[in-house]
Amino acid sequence: MGMAATAPSTSRLLHHHQTNRVVSKHHHQQQLRQRLRYAPNPSPLALRGRLSPPAGALLPDRVTPFSYGADDESDDHPREECGLVGVVGHPDAASLCYLGLQKLQHRGEEGAGIVAAGGDGKLKSVTGLGLVADVFGDPSRLASLPGPAAIGHVRYSTAGAAASLRNVQPFLAGYRFGQVAVAHNGNLVNYQALRSKLEARGSIFNTTSDTEVILHLISTSLSRPLLARICDACERLAGAYSLLFLTADKLFAVRDPHGFRPLVLGRLANGAVAFASETCALDLIDATYEREVEPGEVVMVDRRDMSVSSACLVPRLPRRACVFEHIYFSLPNSVVFSHDVHERRTAFGRALAEESPAAGADVVIPVPDSGFYAALGFSRESGLEFQQGLIRWHYSGRSFIQPTQAIRDLAVKLKLAPVRGVIRGKSVVVVDDSLVRGTTSSKIVRLLRDAGAREVHMRIASPPVVGSCLYGIDTPSDGELISNRMDLEGVRREIGSDSLAFLSLDKLHGIYGDEAGDYCDACFSRKYPVLPTLPEPAAEFDDED
Numbered sequence: 185m186g187m188a189a190t191a192p193s194t195s196r197l198l199h200h201h202q203t204n205r206v207v208s209k210h211h212h213q214q215q216l217r218q219r220l221r222y223a224p225n226p227s228p229l230a231l232r233g234r235l236s237p238p239a240g241a242l243l244p245d246r247v248t249p250f251s252y253g254a255d256d257e258s259d260d261h262p263r264e265e266c267g268l269v270g271v272v273g274h275p276d277a278a279s280l281c282y283l284g285l286q287k288l289q290h291r292g293e294e295g296a297g298i299v300a301a302g303g304d305g306k307l308k309s310v311t312g313l314g315l316v317a318d319v320f321g322d323p324s325r326l327a328s329l330p331g332p333a334a335i336g337h338v339r340y341s342t343a344g345a346a347a348s349l350r351n352v353q354p355f356l357a358g359y360r361f362g363q364v365a366v367a368h369n370g371n372l373v374n375y376q377a378l379r380s381k382l383e384a385r386g387s388i389f390n391t392t393s394d395t396e397v398i399l400h401l402i403s404t405s406l407s408r409p410l411l412a413r414i415c416d417a418c419e420r421l422a423g424a425y426s427l428l429f430l431t432a433d434k435l436f437a438v439r440d441p442h443g444f445r446p447l448v449l450g451r452l453a454n455g456a457v458a459f460a461s462e463t464c465a466l467d468l469i470d471a472t473y474e475r476e477v478e479p480g481e482v483v484m485v486d487r488r489d490m491s492v493s494s495a496c497l498v499p500r501l502p503r504r505a506c507v508f509e510h511i512y513f514s515l516p517n518s519v520v521f522s523h524d525v526h527e528r529r530t531a532f533g534r535a536l537a538e539e540s541p542a543a544g545a546d547v548v549i550p551v552p553d554s555g556f557y558a559a560l561g562f563s564r565e566s567g568l569e570f571q572q573g574l575i576r577w578h579y580s581g582r583s584f585i586q587p588t589q590a591i592r593d594l595a596v597k598l599k600l601a602p603v604r605g606v607i608r609g610k611s612v613v614v615v616d617d618s619l620v621r622g623t624t625s626s627k628i629v630r631l632l633r634d635a636g637a638r639e640v641h642m643r644i645a646s647p648p649v650v651g652s653c654l655y656g657i658d659t660p661s662d663g664e665l666i667s668n669r670m671d672l673e674g675v676r677r678e679i680g681s682d683s684l685a686f687l688s689l690d691k692l693h694g695i696y697g698d699e700a701g702d703y704c705d706a707c708f709s710r711k712y713p714v715l716p717t718l719p720e721p722a723a724e725f726d727d728e729d
Contacts, residue, residue: 265340265658266353266369267291268447269465270428271333272435272485273456278329280458281336284465285316290515291369291461292338295319295352299336299365300329301487305432307363311352333435333487335428337367340658351393354430359403361410364431368395369461370424370445370656373716378420380719398427411484411495414438418482418497422714424506424655426477428459435459435485438497442504442713443479444655444704446520450474457485457492462518473519479503504704504713507692508657511646512554512617521703526557531695532645532687533561533615540685541566542613542641547606549573551616551628558645559615568613573606574628600631608636618646619675619686620659622666626679633680642681647689647708648672654712655704 267288271277278300285296296319297311308329312319316338320326337353354367372378375394378401383389387400401417402410414429414436424444429436437459439447450458450471458471466473477483480500484493505521506513516526536558548568550559553576563570577599612632619625625642632640648667653659662668666675667686676684689708693700706712 265292265371265656266367267338267461267465268335268367268369268426268428268459269337269461270335270367270430270435270437270459271452271456271469272458272487273332273490274452274454275332277332277334277456278326278336280469281334282316282320282326283469284458284460285336285338287465287468287515288338288461289316291513292340294340295349296338297336297352297354297367298326298329298334299354299356299367299430300331300334301430301432302329302331307356307365307430307432309354309356309365311349311354313349313352333430335365335367335430335435348392350391353393353395354428355391355393355395355399357399357403361408362432364399364402364410364429366395366398366430367428368393368398369426369447370440371654372397372421372425373423373654373714374421375423377717377719397421398425410434411436411482414482415495415497422717426461433486433488435487437477437483437485439477439479439481441480441498441501442704443476443521444504444506446505446509446514447477448473448475448519449477449483455490457490459483462514462520464515464518467517476522502713503702505702506653506655506657507703507705508618508646508653508707513657516557528695529554529557529617529645530561530564532617532692533558533563534565535561535691535695536615536643536645536685536687537562537565539688539691540643542568542611542643542683544611545613545639545641546610547571547573548613548615549606551614551624552576552600555616555645558617562613562615562643562645566613571603571606573603573612573614573632575601575603577601600628602631602635604635607632609638611639611641612637613641613643614681615643615645617644618649619644619666619679620649621664622675622679625681629680639682640680641683642676642679642685644684644686646687647692647705648675648686649707651707651710651712653707654714654716655706657707659707 269281269284269288271280274280278298281298293315295313296316297309299307299309301307310325310329335354339353354365356363356365372394375397378397379389382400389396398417401420402413405413405416407413407416410431418438425440426445426447427438437447446461448460448463448466450466450473452458452471458466458469460466463473480497482495482497509520510523510525510528514520514525516529518525545568548559548563548570550556552574560570614628629640649665650668652662666678670678672684696703704713
């Protein structure tokens with residue numbers, strides 16, 4: 185596989201018979217319920233991995249996605265759980281990783297770490313809980329990571345206990361051929377099955393992270409060199425993984441064969457090679473974006489001569505890039521899956537205005553910050569005035585720690601403040617990128633009414649979220665998803681808006697055209713490309729080779 189940019193593969197547009205619906209308390213039309221329809225439970229053999237459920241199968245209700253921890257009740261968005269940066273061939277590689285991680289802070293705020301390969305051939309690690317600036321606030325910590333190659337990681341937790349230092353990556357381990365560090369963005373749906381099998385054969389785990397499984401698979405592989413060991417390990421993985429590996433003299437970048445999570449490659453002026461989850465991190469360190477790491481590809485950079493080689497890790501499977509990267513997670517100044525994120529979000533807003541206009545409205549306002557470009561697109565398409573009617577305060581901390589709900593509600597006002605001059609006496613269209621639990625939307629509606637809005641019309645620039653993510657996003661359980669519990673009218677009543685509309689799944693697919701089938705939309709359709717594999721009974725391992 186060459187280093188030149190390649191166009192993403194395309195497949196036939198998927199046709200989902202879901203229509204968009206606008207619900208108003210002034211117009212009582214009969215509504216189709218948007219409750220989740222489960223497929224029949226598969227056989228126990230299928231759940232144990234002996235039979236592979238077909239790609240695109242609906243997730244049965246007995247298979248539970250990963251969901252952990254107390255969430256910030258003021259934030260209704262799902263959380264991306266990881267961001268990666270890697271640099272090889274620059275004398276200040278760790279410092280560049282630090283800057284890149286700062287730019288990817290939105291992808292994980294629980295912990296951060298960097299591992300660097302020094303001139304003495306040894307790998308050194310600094311990890312900690314908190315924001316990147318907190319972990320590396322002491323300059324001596326970054327100064328302890330000299331060398332021309334480094335990888336870095338920021339995290340939220342998906343598979344693994346939240347806010348635990350032992351789960352902060354990159355992981356650094358030693359095995360018989362030296363040291364290796366790994367940083368992972370994604371989620372392995374066969375983690376429990378792999379871990380159970382490895383433990384039955386004597387492996388001892390130090391963390392609760394699915395990433396540690398990868399290190400065990402590498403260490404127990406009989407192949408050589410390390411590239412072959414990585415390929416052996418990844419052949420046994422199922423789910424989403426973008427990976428960076430670092431040794432004393434090489435850096436490896438790996439992407440799963442479905443391409444769920446983004447990973448891009450760039451170059452610095454001195455010839456150094458950089459990898460990152462988003463191009464915004466490359467921009468910050470003055471690296472020129474070259475291309476994506478392709479699904480199913482491993483890119484190897486040898487820092488001794490800066491040679492770059494590429495290999496097919498495993499055969500490429502149908503591409504299933506996460507559509508939520510465009511809807512919410514990635515920064516708008518990034519190029520993700522070969523598309524400018526801000527252009528995608530603007531297109532979502534335009535399509536939403538075409539499908540669900542708000543007759544008689546006076547002004548369009550975004551829910552900051554991620555709703556900005558969708559609201560701009562809605563404004564342009566509808567001809568309504570665009571205004572910044574809500575101001576986000578970024579320094580208020582997490583409101584869930586407050587002792588009473590009344591105090592938590594006041595904390596929301598600290599985070600989101602209405603601009604009364606924009607809102608008072610107006611019929612307001614509020615555009616947000618997604619609606620998950622409904623908690624934030626209901627508070628925003630109350631804020632706007634208290635600020636004097638005559639009417640509040642909620643417009644959501646994505647379809648209703650009815651299923652949890654299995655592939656590296658910390659989403660609530662199905663029971664917490666408001667669109668999974670209620671029909672559209674129920675959701676409207678719950679959040680208290682005068683009307684409510686979502687972008688339909690058909691319209692979303694239409695924006696992507698022939699590429700629509702290349703995106704995972706399981707959180708909207710419950711059509712999961714890869715299902716979890718549960719552990720087998722321990723007794724069955726007695727006959728394993």
